[in-house]
Amino acid sequence: MIKQKKLEKFWKLGFEEFNTQYFGVSKDNELIVREGNYQYNIADIVVKFGTPLEIAFPFIIEKRYLDLVQTFNFHIKDQEYKGRFFYHYPMKVNQNKEFVLPLISEGANLETSSYNELWLVRKLWEQNQFHSRIRVICNGPKTEKYLGLIQELKEKGLTIIPIIEDMNEYESLKNYRGEVGIRTKMEIKIKSHWNKKNDRYGLAPEEIYDLGRIRNLKVLHYHVGSQTTDQKGIVEAVEKAAEIYVRLKKENPTLDTLDIGGGMAVPYEKKKHYNANSVVKKIISTIKKVCDEKEIPHPNIVAEWGRYIMAPTQITIFKVLCEKPIYNSVVKKWYIIDGSFMNDLIDTWTVHQKWHIAPVTNMDAEKLTKVWLAGSSCDSDDRYTAGGASITLPKLEDLNGNGYLNIALFDSGAYQDPLASHHCLLSSPVKIIAQNGVLTVARRRESSEEVGRLFGW
Ligand SMILES: Cc1ncc(COP(=O)(O)O)c(C=O)c1O
Structure with missing residues (x-):
């Protein structure tokens, strides 16, 4: 348990002030979400639905709304x-x-x-x-x-x-x-x-x-x-x-x-x-x-207040496909992901949005590395560098047995869906709703035919 708490602290999970109070680390060192007594294991959801994947949590929406109303009502009463x-x-x-x-x-x-x-x-x-x-x-x-x-x-x-x-x-x-x-x-x-x-x-x-x-x-x-x-x-x-x-x-x-x-x-x-x-x-x-x-x-x-209520209610999951060297830079490698910042997290590009990112499995990895992330469109702007700093993630070569890494990006519930696009005709992520312990598909993975149809094909 002490180890789990340490890992949660390291990945900044379980903190109300960061809106990560529902997120934690399982005894198998995997990312979990707790809805009351229900628990979602994100790695299991990824196995079932693949990546790129968005998981929305309506219970967080409700909670954030009710808390805000309560906060206003408390101070209204308190200050007469x-x-x-x-x-x-x-x-x-x-x-x-x-x-x-x-x-x-x-x-x-x-x-x-x-x-x-x-x-x-x-x-x-x-x-x-x-x-x-x-x-x-x-x-x-x-x-x-x-x-x-x-x-x-x-x-x-x-x-x-x-x-x-x-x-x-x-x-x-x-x-x-x-x-x-x-x-x-x-x-x-x-x-x-x-x-x-x-x-x-x-x-x-x-x-x-x-x-x-x-x-x-x-x-x-x-x-x-x-x-x-x-x-x-x-x-x-x-x-x-x-x-x-x-x-x-x-x-x-x-x-x-x-x-x-x-x-x-x-x-x-x-x-x-x-x-x-x-x-x-x-x-x-x-x-x-x-x-x-x-x-x-x-x-x-x-x-x-829109962003305040919605941003923390969804996470986006990508698979790291491979790594590539970066030359002439303090950060030495790209992790190439199977989704697109430019398409599905467009604020990364438009307003240099910073995101919190944690691994979905191997959260206890001892060997960590500093990387930049690159999306799967063939556009050099499809990348995330944390504002020129770096993102700390497990080293790929040291993953215990499973050899691949999925990463979770937090706070993707506000604005990213309405602004999303289809650069390079990539399909949008699958969207799953997790509520009362049940997973429902809100948007399945678009087929080539469906994406083509958007452009008149
Ligand atoms: C008129 C108006 N109200 C509310 C909002 C929501 O803003 P925020 O998501 O920053 O709370 C916007 C956003 O642009 C707006 O234009």
Whole structure:
């Protein structure tokens, strides 16, 4: 047991602050996942379904959602805050049914960014899988089609709150009978991968004030970026937004909600990091202070934290096919994997995302080596170097008996599926859902025919 604990520590498993609390090492030194009393042995799943493979864990989705709601509710009560908390899941983060339904079943609301995402809401509604109590916030550019569907679902009795993001949308939504929101640009710089110099969404605060009273205005919304590096960035944005809120509220008595968008980060690199409890406490105290000073009732709070909920709910497994030497570099070898970073973990390429990686078997290997990983497309950018550092993994030649190595990459549940592609016509990984001890295939391995069909063959 002591050996197992040591191995878990070495591979950074079993830590709540790293979101690896459900992961551990079996007595055979293999990667396991614990769902209550159920246990999944990842090596066994790999034998059954092959690689590349994605395994999603809905129980982690549910747990993360419920914990977040509980955290907000705790601090709301603790600080005698008068507003309520509503979580809206931003569907763009991962639209797979197996990821969205667990959240809906636990009571989460939704946020859509396009006609097609809202179309999924209609589909759920038509299949009676959607309680009309659930509220949908509609962001993203409002095309005629999108506006039409917003109107249609509103008339069917759903609570659909479109967010006005520019003056065209303001005009288009003037006659909308339901509640609306408005998005403000935040003239604030925070530390995040995705923070852009020029925000093309939303109106400047002055432009919003100039509109005077906005009919049925319910929500003030902003979104400053994703994977916000430090807590300060989140809190500064909240403070600024609360100041805009109190000013707007004076003209708009129907306004009662502040939607703080997404942005809560995930500790991909398994290093010390701010946590939800401390940031939520600060969010609530900040809004409370600004509102109390101006004697404005506390708004309800909406959070659209997508990456935070979803990233840790899926792992991706690759097989190491072989190694190749690297010349003229401090890291001396490639491990070539049977999947593709460029296709299925595209953030590796687009935003130099860092991932936590551990072996699936041979977790006790004594001989470790430092490598870079290369994907199986014939593109030199299809690789992962941990930002020019290295990835520590067992040496291939020393594996006990089985001679091959599978590796698990953590936190692949957010954004990677919607952004995935078919460079070099590689097939997407198989996707398995692990829940209540049962494994179900959500997406089987694409055949050549199926991939060809996507390109008109
Ligand atoms: C409007 C809006 N809300 C929420 C999100 C989710 O952000 P995150 O996944 O960083 O929480 C995004 C992401 O781009 C967004 O654009």
